[in-house]
Amino acid sequence: MIWNETKECMSRDEMDTLQSARLVKLVNRVYHNVEFYRKKMQSMGIEPGDIRGIEDITKLPFTTKDDLRDNYPFGLFASPMSEIVRIHASSGTTGKATVVGYTRRDIEVWQECVARVLAQAGIGKNDIIQVAYGYGLFTGGLGLHYGAENLGATVVPMSTGNTKKLVDMMVDFGVTAIACTPSYLLHIAETVEDMGFRNQIKLKKAICGAEPWTDGMRKQIQESLGIDAHDIYGLSEVVGPGVASDCEYHCGLHVYEDHYYPEIIDATTLTPVGDDVLGELVFTTLTKEGIPLLRYRTKDLTSISHKPCECGRTLPRISRFKGRSDDMLIIRGVNVFPSQVETALLDVPGTLPHYQMVVDRVNNLDTLEITVEVDERFFNEDSALRDALKKKVTHTFKNSLGIMAEVKLVEPKTLERSMGKSKHVIDNRHLV
DSSP: OOOTTOSTTOOHHHHHHHHHHHHHHHHHHHHHHOHHHHHHHHHTTOOGGGOOSGGGGGGSOOBOHHHHHHTTTTTTOOSOGGGEEEEEEOOOTTSSOOEEEEEHHHHHHHHHHHHHHHHHTTOOTTOEEEEOSOOSSSHHHHHHHHHHHHHTOEEEOOOSSOHHHHHHHHHHTTOOEEEEOHHHHHHHHHHHHHTTOTTTOOOOEEEEOSSOOOHHHHHHHHHHHTOEEEEEEEETTTTEEEEEEEOTTOSSEEEOTTTEEEEEEOTTTOOBOOTTOOEEEEEEESSOSSSOOSSEEEEEEEOEEOSOOTTSOOSOEEOOOOEETTTOEEETTEEEOHHHHHHHHTTSTTEEEEEEEEEEEETTEEEEEEEEEEOTHHHHSOHHHHHHHHHHHHHHHHHHHSSOOEEEEEOTTOSOOOSSSOOOEEEOGGGO
C-alpha cells in the first residue's frame, strides 16, 4: 500500500491539532479578504478570535450554492486575480453558474488528493490510465488528468466522445485503468462486448464518480470487465474530484479530512448528528486559497463513521449516498430517490441497470412511469414471459418505493446512453 507521506494514518489528537491550526488560519483569511463572510460573521457576533480550534466550527455560518451564485462570478474569492491560475465552473443549467478559482497551491493540493485516490485504488506509475471524464470547465477531466500525472502514471486524455475509438485505444495502448462515470463505463462494457474485445483488454481498475451508483452496479461493472471499480467523490465548489474515495475494502469513502473537514447535519434543524446517522454532508475547505468555503452544504445525504478501517487508514468514512436533499422526488406524498429504483432493479434477474423515470401530473394526481431495459430474450420468446417480468418489476417497485409506478419494458440499448452524468429523471410537473 502506498500512502506517499499523507495524513491518512494520524491519530485523532494529531488530526484535531492539524485541523484546528488550519481552521484558525482559514477563518482569518476569509474574514479579512471576503466581504461576504465578514458581514455574515459580524451579523452573528463572531470575530476571528472566537475560533480557537476545530471544536468551534459550529459557531461559523453555513455557505450554500445560492451564495456562490449571488456573488457571481468572483465575489467569494479570497485571493486577487493575479494569483488565480485556473477557473472552473458548473454548467449553470439550473441557474447562474457557480464559479471556482484556484491558486497554484490549490492546484498542487488537488493533484495530491487525486493521486491519493489513485494510489488507494492500487494504481501506480506503471499504469496507463484513460481519463474519460469531460474536459473543460467541468472539474472531472482535468482533475483526474493532473492527479494521475502527479502520481507518475501515463495518461490518455480521452475525454468523452467516440466510444468505439476509446475501446480501440484501450486495446492498442494496453490501458490498465480508466476514470469515468459508472453509467458510461457500463456503456463502454457493452461496446467492448459488441466489438469482441473482452479478452484483449488489459483493464484492471476503474475510478468512477460524478453520479450516484450502487454496490449492485459496481458488481455488474466488475463482472462485465473483470476489474476492480472504485468510487471517487468530489464537487467543484469544494475542489472537484478527490475529496473522498473508497479503498480495496469498499466499506465507505475515506474523506481527506486534512484538507476537507466533513460534518453531517440534520437537513431540517441544521444541527450536527452523530456517527452512522443519515444527514446532509457539509464541508469546510481547510487549505483552499482561491475560494475557501465555510461549512458548505452539499445537499448530499449520507452518514459518517470514525471507526478504524481494515486498510489501516484512520480517515473517517462516508457511506454511499442515499440521494440529495434537493433532488429527492416527492410523489403523492412519498419521498423517492432514483437510487432506490436502481437498487430494486438489480434484485430482479433479467433487468438491466438502464432506466428512466418520468414524473407527471394528470388531473392533479402525480404519476410515475419507469422505463426499464431488459434482456433481449424477453422479446425473442413468448410475450407471457415478458408479462411475468413486468409484473415482478412492478411489484418490486411497489415494495421498495412505497408507491405504484407504471412500468414499461424495452429492449437493450433503447434508452439513450450518456457519456457524462446519466439523466435518469424527467420531472414534467413544473411544466403544467
